[in-house]
Amino acid sequence: MTSMTAGVTPAGEGIEGIRWSILGQTYVPKQLSDSSLSWHATLPPGTFVPPHIHPTQDEFIYMLQGRLSLELNGVASTAEPGDTIRLPRGIPHGLFNRGDADVKCLFWVAPARRLYDLFWALHNLGPNADPADVVAVSARHEVDFLPPPDAE
Helix, strand or coil: CCCCCCCCCCCCCCHHHCCEEECCEEEEEEEECCCCEEEEEEECCCCEEEEEECCCCEEEEEEEECCEEEEECCEEEEECCCCEEEECCCCCEEEECCCCCCEEEEEEEECCCCHHHHHHHHHHHCCCCCHHHHHHHHHHCCCEECCCHHHC
């Protein structure tokens, strides 16, 4: 069982100095316990997280900077600084930075489940990971990517 530790995670730093590079984005974990995981994310222009489902977690995003385009259960939307995005478990969602500036936001999921381990696995695949490897690794960690629209 992972219990949350008391203390302050300084701005710009992750727990235990961790910084992941995932799908061209930077994730910095801020808190980990069995009940939740939070991380600061920087999504450069043109990066995205393809549509996927978390069958065992609710996910939330608090927007700090930039404009994030999203698809939530097939419906297009946008979020800007100060907005909170709610992504219930089992609902397909994709995130896209279609602007010309970085998007910065705070993500969290509840419960943490296997997402922390997934981020390590994706980070370890490297910057030129084969999309099929990303999909397979994610599925083993309780995140299911949807097929691209042309594959249906």
